[in-house]
Amino acid sequence: MLDQRMNSPVAAAVELFSLTRKFGDLTAVDRVSLTIEQGEIFGLIGPNGAGKSTLIRMLTTLLPPTSGTASIAGYDIVSQPAQVRRRIGYVPQLLSADGSLTGYENMLLSARLYGVSRKDRAERIPRALARMGLTEAADHLVGHYSGGMIRRLEIAQSLLHRPTVLFLDEPTVGLDPGARETVWERVLELRDRFQRTMIVTSHHMDEVEQFCDRIALIDHGRIIAVGTAAELKARVGPGATLDDVFLRLVSATGEAEKEGSYGEVRRARRAARDHG
Amino acid sequence: MARSGEHAAPPATTAERAVSQALSDFLTQTLAVAAAEVQKLRHDPLELFTRAVQPVLWLMLFGEVMARVRGVAPGNIPYLDFLAAGILAQSALFVAIFYGISAIWERDLGVLQRYLVSPAPRSALVVGKALSAGVRGLSQAVIVYVLALLLGVGIDLSPLSILGVAAAIVLGSGLFATLSLIIACIVKTRERFMGIGQVLTMPIFFASNAIYPLSLMPVWLRVVSHVNPLTYEVDVLRTLMLSKGVSDYGLWLDFAILAAVTAVLVAIAARMYRRMGY
Numbered sequence: 001m002l003d004q005r006m007n008s009p010v011a012a013a014v015e016l017f018s019l020t021r022k023f024g025d026l027t028a029v030d031r032v033s034l035t036i037e038q039g040e041i042f043g044l045i046g047p048n049g050a051g052k053s054t055l056i057r058m059l060t061t062l063l064p065p066t067s068g069t070a071s072i073a074g075y076d077i078v079s080q081p082a083q084v085r086r087r088i089g090y091v092p093q094l095l096s097a098d099g100s101l102t103g104y105e106n107m108l109l110s111a112r113l114y115g116v117s118r119k120d121r122a123e124r125i126p127r128a129l130a131r132m133g134l135t136e137a138a139d140h141l142v143g144h145y146s147g148g149m150i151r152r153l154e155i156a157q158s159l160l161h162r163p164t165v166l167f168l169d170e171p172t173v174g175l176d177p178g179a180r181e182t183v184w185e186r187v188l189e190l191r192d193r194f195q196r197t198m199i200v201t202s203h204h205m206d207e208v209e210q211f212c213d214r215i216a217l218i219d220h221g222r223i224i225a226v227g228t229a230a231e232l233k234a235r236v237g238p239g240a241t242l243d244d245v246f247l248r249l250v251s252a253t254g255e256a257e258k259e260g261s262y263g264e265v266r267r268a269r270r271a272a273r274d275h276g
Numbered sequence: 277m278a279r280s281g282e283h284a285a286p287p288a289t290t291a292e293r294a295v296s297q298a299l300s301d302f303l304t305q306t307l308a309v310a311a312a313e314v315q316k317l318r319h320d321p322l323e324l325f326t327r328a329v330q331p332v333l334w335l336m337l338f339g340e341v342m343a344r345v346r347g348v349a350p351g352n353i354p355y356l357d358f359l360a361a362g363i364l365a366q367s368a369l370f371v372a373i374f375y376g377i378s379a380i381w382e383r384d385l386g387v388l389q390r391y392l393v394s395p396a397p398r399s400a401l402v403v404g405k406a407l408s409a410g411v412r413g414l415s416q417a418v419i420v421y422v423l424a425l426l427l428g429v430g431i432d433l434s435p436l437s438i439l440g441v442a443a444a445i446v447l448g449s450g451l452f453a454t455l456s457l458i459i460a461c462i463v464k465t466r467e468r469f470m471g472i473g474q475v476l477t478m479p480i481f482f483a484s485n486a487i488y489p490l491s492l493m494p495v496w497l498r499v500v501s502h503v504n505p506l507t508y509e510v511d512v513l514r515t516l517m518l519s520k521g522v523s524d525y526g527l528w529l530d531f532a533i534l535a536a537v538t539a540v541l542v543a544i545a546a547r548m549y550r551r552m553g554y
Contacts, residue, residue, distance in 0.1 A: 060393050062553035085395040094386025100316045112308030113394040115301045141319060157390070 013038040013165050013197035014059065018068035021054050021221075028054040030221035031068065036214075038164075039195040041187065043202065043212030045242075047250055051221040052201045053093065056169050059199070060090045073164045086114070089158030093169040093201075097154050099143035103134050106142060107157055114161035121160075128156040132186065148179025155186060159196075166190065168200045172207060180204075184211050205242040215242075219250050305396040309404025313411050328419040331367045335360065335423060338487075350489050353520050360424040360431075361514035361521070362486035365506060367420060368413035368445050369480060372452035374473050375409045376460030383464070383552050392553040399546035402454060406542065409453030410446030417445050421517075430519040440516040440527070447534045448509035452480075454541040461548040485510050485524075508533045 014036040021029040029051045036042045044052045057063040059070055061081040069076055075083040097106050107129065111121045129138050132152040142150060151171060158166060168187070172180040188211065190196045202208050208215055209229040216226040225232055225245070233240045236248050317324065339359045342348060349358035382388040391401050424431055456473070463469050481487075483497060484506040490498050501507050508530040515523040523530070 057553070062389065062392055062550075082395050082397075085393060088393065090389065090393040092386050092389045094389065096386045096390040098312070098316075098387050099385075100319060101312060102315075102319075105312065105315050109308055109312050110390065110394070112304050112311075113391065113396045115304065115395065 012036060013040070014042075014070065014072050014199065016059075016068070016070040019055070019058060019065050019070050020067045021051075021058055021063065022066045027221050029058065029065075032218075032221070032223055033068075034216065034223065034226070036197060036199065038197050039191060040213045041191055041198045041200060041211060043200050043208040043215040044218060045202065045205070045208055045215060045246060046218035050218045052218055053169060054221075055218070056090075056167050056199070056201065060088060060167055061085055086161070087164045089161070089163035089166040091151070091154045091158050091166070091168045091171055093173065095150065097142045097145075097150050097157065100141065102139050102141055103129065103145070103149075103153050104138040106153060107160065110157040111160045116160055124160055128160060132156045133182075146179070147175050148182060151175060151179070151183055152186065155183070159190070162194075163196070165197045165199065168198060170201055170203070172202065172204060180207065187211065205246060209242045217246065217249055224249050302397060302400045305394075305400040306404040306407060309391075309401060310407040310411060313408035317411070317415065324415050324419070327367070327371065327416060328423075330370065331363050331416070331420050332423060334363045334366070335427060339363075339427075342487075348488055348492070350491065351520075351522070353518065354430075356427060357424075357429045357518050357520070358489075358514070359487060360420065360427075360429045361517045362484075362510055364417060364420040364424075364441075364445070364513050364517065365448065365484075365510045366481055366486055367416040368449045368509075369452055369506060370477065371412045371416060372409045372449040373456050373477055373480070375405070375412075375453035376456035376458075377466060377469055377473070379405070379457055379460045379552065380464065380466050380469055384466075388552055392550065397546070398549045399542060402457065402542050402545045402549055403450075405457060406450030406454050406538070407446070409449040413445045413449030414442060417441065424517075431517060432519040432521070437516040441513055444509055444512035444516070444531070444534070447531070447538060448506070451505055451509075451534060451538040451541060454538060454545050457545045458541065458548055461545070461551055464552070480504060480506050485514075490524075505534060505537050 012035045014034070016032050016034040018031045018033055019029060020027065020031050032055065044055065046052055054063065058065050059072065059077060061077055061084055065078065069078045071077065072084045073087045075087065077084050097103075098109070101109065104125065107125045108121065111125060116124065126135070126138075129135050132155065134149060134153055134156070137145065137149060142153065145153065155166075155168075155171070171183050171187070175183065184207065187198060187200070191198060200208075200212060212229070214226065214228055215232060216223050217232065218224070225235065227235075229242055232245045233242060236245050240248075335356070339356050342359065343355040345355070349355045379388065382391075392398075421431065459472055459476075460469055463472060479500075483500045484504045485501060486506065490501050490507070493501060508525065511524050512527060512530045512534075515521040515527060
């Protein structure tokens with residue numbers, strides 16, 4: 001049955017079924033159900049501590065759900081994590097490229113971990129590095145790269161095994177406008193040329209509005225609105241911006257009192273520093 | 277019968293192929309992790325030299341003084357020779373036992389997530405890390421060998437002996453690095469890890485045959501030393517590294533114990549490694 005669903009052309013890339021994660025008394029993600037179609041760029045927005053990262057960590061099999069489940073390309077994240085991992089790429093918010101290796105060595109490590117054959121490695125790695133504008137820097141240590149170069153390398157690393165779904169957690173955090181632009185250009189190209197599905201979190205409303213096909217606004221672990229940017233704005237009123245949507249809907253469900261734990265802040269700032 | 281046989285045959289070959297594919301993937305993934313470690317060492321070889329300081333101090337300060345005490349080393353082995361094998365084990369142990377800190381470092385940075393979202397079995401990642409520690413252990417061995425030769429230690433340089441020493445170093449380093457990884461998965465912060473690492477190093481080193489034979493120990497300590505895997509690693513090293521070396525327990529038993537303990541630790545670490553992603 002699962003196979004049928006996967007083979008059918010209209011199969012959803014990602015489906016969430018009442019996905020829930022609790023940390024003690026805190027419900028970080030609360031019964032989220034959602035369907036994301038193939039080839040969609042899907043944006044997740046919401047205040048710090050709303051549950052965006054927890055949601056992504058569950059979908060990428062890093063964190064088991066407390067209840068509910070989700071399927072990616074027809075495979076269940078709880079019962080078939082290995083199958084799911086083969087079909088996803090993940091660019092975490094934190095620095096995931098190894099600074100003490102060169103760009104090429106980072107690519108090689110990823111390709112080998114994903115079981116990309118030697119023949120495919122020889123073909124894909126130079127091509128991916130070229131597409132990301134990293135050919136000249138391929139043999140330099142990543143520790144000497146700029147933030148934008150690291151992000152592009154990380155995206156290239158996450159694509160070597162040709163994943164069906166790519167997760168990008170705050171891909172442009174700490175990048176200057178030029179580098180942000182380049183990252184988004186690559187993301188759009190991936191969708192238009194290869195029909196990859198992408199799930200993106202961001203705090204930049206302008207980016208989300210410009211590049212995402214649909215957007216979900218998350219607060220207190222729940223999806224409080226989902227739709228295209230135009231649909232979301234129409235809910236608030238004429239002339240509203242996505243910032244207005246964010247402020248109005250989030251405050252309507254209560255003050256965002258959690259600004260993220262100390263540990264989260266420390267990690268986010270460190271990531272921002274390392275990328276900057 | 278024949279019909280059902282025809283039907284049964286293809287799935288069996290498919291299964292066999294799947295198993296051999298899984299094995300070859302496991303090997304590639306394990307070696308990928310270890311290869312990254314070798315590349316890191318090549319980019320920053322300075323660490324190898326700073327790591328050389330400790331064995332030099334042990335052999336030249338502690339060793340030279342203790343060599344004047346009669347009857348420490350058993351039989352006709354000079355104390356410095358006896359000590360050289362122990363210091364080899366020690367320098368590999370010190371590298372391995374703090375290996376978990378690099379896992380915590382990778383977790384804090386985010387590099388670890390890249391490993392954990394990959395389809396590589398967690399056991400392949402853990403064995404890869406163990407092998408990486410083995411690579412570092414081998415680099416320590418080169419230093420100790422050169423040093424021991426300079427100090428006139430009677431070293432067995434036959435290829436087979438060197439191969440055996442290398443195997444014991446890789447296995448021993450992998451064992452203690454995996455233990456270290458388990459601790460890292462539990463404590464998760466560098467500060468707590470450093471405290472535990474210090475506390476562990478002392479008993480593992482001193483409650484073993486690394487710098488004195490078990491025969492000098494009180495009975496209770498001898499019992500502790502017998503369950504300490506380092507004792508068996510040292511036994512291999514002392515037997516194969518020294519031209520006059522004799523094994524106390526037999527090399528097969530030594531290797532069997534090291535391999536069994538490593539296997540158990542890898543199984544535990546593979547179950548715990550995923551928790552580093554939480």
